Amino acid sequence: MGNRLKFVLTIFVLVWIDLGIKTVIHHNFMETQFDILPPWFYFKPVYNTHYFYLGAIMGWKVPLWIVLLFSLLILFIFDFIYESYSRVCNHVKLTRVAFSMGFAGIICAILSNILWPGCLDYIYLKPLYIFDLKDVYLNICWILVGAIALLEYKQTAHLTLREMWKIYKSRFKSSN
Secondary structure: OOHHHHHHHHHHHHHHHHHHHHHHHHHHOOOOOEEEEOOOEEEEEEEEOOOOHHHHHHOOOOOHHHHHHHHHHHHHHHHHHHHHHHHHOOOHHHHHHHHHHHHHHHHHHHHHHHHOOOEEEEEEEOOOEEEOHHHHHHHHHHHHHHHHHHHOHHHHOOOOHHHHHHHHHHHHHHOO
């Protein structure tokens, strides 16, 4: 099995796990609350109808189509950065893990907002916020991308947007 296929399958499995958990919660446990690790973690499902974290904090009501358009733009930018990093970094496996978590998180966010009346969050970190597995994926991604940036500084510091664009376009030329 090729590396790209493994990468895509990993993303698919991560998305499936997140959406599977949310589907079970949506159909069976929306009215259920219980302690996970008191006094910090609780199971407390709720729909985030603000669609994204900053919107929830600020109380912004942004139309779903704008959130989806913005999410697709982020997905493209993320793919653009991944393609460059995957070609120049020595820590290939770490790069794949980081970006598979990120892609899965972004895709989960898009699908959750389409399938339900907002993103279904279910783990309450008292007293801060409620989150879900997608948020865990994204946080792991950001931590690993930061580690890659530190580990691969010599390989990535020279990259310009023009060079990154050449790398990105070459992926499509080589697949023809």
